[in-house]
Amino acid sequence: MITCPGELAPHIAGERHVEKVALTDVAARFGTPCYVYSRAALTAAWQDYQQALAGRDALVCYAVKANASLALLGLFARLGAGFDIVSGGELARVLAVGGSATRVVFSGVGKRHDEIAAALAAGIYCFNVESASELLRIDEVARVHGMQAPVALRVNPDVDPKTHPYISTGLKTAKFGVAIDEAPELYRRAAAMSSLRVRGIACHIGSQLLDPLPAAEAAAKVAQLADLLHGEGIIIDHLDLGGGKGIAYGEESAPSAADYLAPLLQALAGRREKLVFEPGRSLVGNAGLLLTRIEYLKHGRERHFAIVDAAMNDLMRPALYDAWHEIVPVRERAGEVRSYDVVGPVCESGDFLGQCRALTVEEGDLLAVLSAGAYGMTMSSNYNTRPRAAEVLIDGETAILIRRRETIAELMAAELPLPDVAPTTPCPPG
Numbered sequence: 001m002i003t004c005p006g007e008l009a010p011h012i013a014g015e016r017h018v019e020k021v022a023l024t025d026v027a028a029r030f031g032t033p034c035y036v037y038s039r040a041a042l043t044a045a046w047q048d049y050q051q052a053l054a055g056r057d058a059l060v061c062y063a064v065k066a067n068a069s070l071a072l073l074g075l076f077a078r079l080g081a082g083f084d085i086v087s088g089g090e091l092a093r094v095l096a097v098g099g100s101a102t103r104v105v106f107s108g109v110g111k112r113h114d115e116i117a118a119a120l121a122a123g124i125y126c127f128n129v130e131s132a133s134e135l136l137r138i139d140e141v142a143r144v145h146g147m148q149a150p151v152a153l154r155v156n157p158d159v160d161p162k163t164h165p166y167i168s169t170g171l172k173t174a175k176f177g178v179a180i181d182e183a184p185e186l187y188r189r190a191a192a193m194s195s196l197r198v199r200g201i202a203c204h205i206g207s208q209l210l211d212p213l214p215a216a217e218a219a220a221k222v223a224q225l226a227d228l229l230h231g232e233g234i235i236i237d238h239l240d241l242g243g244g245k246g247i248a249y250g251e252e253s254a255p256s257a258a259d260y261l262a263p264l265l266q267a268l269a270g271r272r273e274k275l276v277f278e279p280g281r282s283l284v285g286n287a288g289l290l291l292t293r294i295e296y297l298k299h300g301r302e303r304h305f306a307i308v309d310a311a312m313n314d315l316m317r318p319a320l321y322d323a324w325h326e327i328v329p330v331r332e333r334a335g336e337v338r339s340y341d342v343v344g345p346v347c348e349s350g351d352f353l354g355q356c357r358a359l360t361v362e363e364g365d366l367l368a369v370l371s372a373g374a375y376g377m378t379m380s381s382n383y384n385t386r387p388r389a390a391e392v393l394i395d396g397e398t399a400i401l402i403r404r405r406e407t408i409a410e411l412m413a414a415e416l417p418l419p420d421v422a423p424t425t426p427c428p429p430g
């Protein structure tokens with residue numbers, strides 16, 4: 001498993017490679033900006049969880065929203081993964097790569113009728129229900145289809161995960177889930193609904209968690225709830241402890257899955273329920289980077305700027321969360337070290353990938369933005385009518401294009417002109 005960002009792209013003969021492929025060659029073949037993933041690193045991250053859970057009845061459901069690339073989903077499906085989805089679109093992706101619906105959990109606060117129906121038809125493992133109204137809706141949709149819907153309630157154990165407020169989800173004030181003290185009453189109601197089958201309890205307290213104790217604390221509260229329900233004859237088959245394990249973006253050290261899960265597994269020692277986990281970031285984050293080329297250097301009086309061809313629309317995390325990604329040149333060069341803001345071409349002051357980075361670079365150099373495998377491509381947009389980046393998977397000595405760069409024509413393809421201003425052939429000059 002990759003434990004520090006730079007490990008994905010070590011220097012070989014003065015140049016950064018992913019596995020056996022030089023990043024310069026990737027840029028030459030596929031252009032920039034370009035996301036680059038390592039099959040070996042993805043597989044190692046998966047195995048890190050498998051080893052941590054060896055001997056347990058456990059299901060690891062990869063959180064599709066972290067990186068929804070069909071190639072990555074297909075890889076995880078072949079490794080035996082389940083999937084945590086948050087939309088009908090993500091379900092379609094999982095099914096498209098031959099992922100097993102019986103290992104899919106469906107999270108999210110706003111499931112629509114059609115999404116619930118599609119998940120029921122596919123035969124998913126469990127709906128993670130986030131409100132009383134949703135419980136009623138799922139019961140109704142299941143009844144209409146003559147089916148029984150497997151459900152877990154997502155509870156808020158109200159533990160502070162000590163992470164960024166935007167990615168902290170398990171506090172009382174969050175929009176997610178139901179307060180754990182209101183859960184027993186809702187479980188009683190669910191147990192009485194004829195088209196629901198109560199199956200589990202779910203929680204997910206936040207993301208980018210480096211301290212394992214909040215997750216263990218949450219697990220203990222969830223287990224207590226299971227015992228209380230058991231006493232009332234409501235039998236819980238599985239405990240879904242969510243995702244959230246953090247990765248190293250910089251110098252911080254991130255725990256392995258075994259270290260992260262140890263206190264949690266200890267808190268649940270001797271219990272009979274199946275355990276479900278929903279890791280996203282920790283399976284893909286450090287297995288990917290964003291490759292970009294410097295278009296211009298701009299030396300202002302106060303600051304130096306490296307203006308690159310990737311932007312906030314490609315990697316939103318710095319603009320959205322003030323997130324820090326390590327940025328390294330693909331080839332080291334001799335010369336003056338300057339402190340650069342690495343910025344994109346988008347017309348927003350928030351459009352930066354990194355600030356105050358000590359770099360020795362020239363125009364035309366390639367940079368690698370590390371730890372970009374999670375919440376990179378999936379959060380990208382076409383802002384400023386910028387086609388989204390290409391994606392490449394490295395497998396040993398082979399670079400495989402897994403998503404070609406969008407074309408500008410594709411960006412306009414779904415749009416309909418107003419009838420009276422339909423595009424015409426341009427007027428001849430004069």
Ligand SMILES: *Cc1c(COP(=O)(O)O)cnc(C)c1O
Nearest residue numbers: 063107207243244278279280281
């Ligand atoms: C986002 C999310 C995950 C994955 O979180 P990571 O921090 O990427 O591991 C898992 N479960 C739910 C319900 C989520 O919303």
